[in-house]
Amino acid sequence: xxxxxxxxxxxxxxxxYNKLINLSKEDNLSSVLExxxxxxxxxxxxxxxxxxxxxxxxxxxxSHIQKLGLLRYNxxxxxxxxxxxxxxxxxxxxxxxxxxxxxxxxxxxxxGKKVVNxxxxxxxxxxxxxxxxxxxxxxxxxxx
Numbered sequence: 149x150x151x152x153x154x155x156x157x158x159x160x161x162x163x164x165y166n167k168l169i170n171l172s173k174e175d176n177l178s179s180v181l182e183x184x185x186x187x188x189x190x191x192x193x194x195x196x197x198x199x200x201x202x203x204x205x206x207x208x209x210x211s212h213i214q215k216l217g218l219l220r221y222n223x224x225x226x227x228x229x230x231x232x233x234x235x236x237x238x239x240x241x242x243x244x245x246x247x248x249x250x251x252x253x254x255x256x257x258x259x260g261k262k263v264v265n266x267x268x269x270x271x272x273x274x275x276x277x278x279x280x281x282x283x284x285x286x287x288x289x290x291x292x
Contacts, residue, residue: 210240217284221276224252234280242266242285246277 165177172180215238220230231251238244246268248259261277262269266285273281 212239213237213244214240215242215244215284215287217280217282217287219276219280219283223250223276226253234274234276236263236277236280236284238263238266238281238284242281246273246281248274248277 168177168180169175172183215236217236217238218233219235220233222228222230223232232249234246234248236244236246242263242265244263246261246263248261250257250259261271261273263281266281267273268277
């Protein structure tokens with residue numbers, strides 16, 4: 149009885165071994181394992197290279213426009229509708245520009261102001277401009 153159980157497991161093991169050898173087109177199990185180890189090392193190197201590339205892309209992506217805010221409003225009582233607006237365009241460090249358009253009856257004026265760290269850099273910001281900058285800063289970017 150004991151001999152038949154051992155024979156069965158030996159037969160299963162040899163059959164499994166032969167299937168591995170036939171599928172891999174190698175001569176023996178040690179060459180199959182060496183091939184797997186080499187492929188594993190190559191995959192580890194490729195994964196590490198991809199990690200480095202992703203870090204570089206993430207660092208460079210901080211300087212691209214990531215946060216947008218738009219606020220339409222009516223600054224004048226004699227003009228109907230919210231035809232004036234403030235638009236903020238900020239990067240990952242809250243640097244960028246806020247563009248404001250004031251629409252009146254006779255004219256429309258455009259203003260551009262530099263933003264550094266979420267604050268006006270060279271010019272004072274209006275309440276609407278501050279509000280649109282704060283709105284764009286509160287937007288959360290979803291990461292995968």
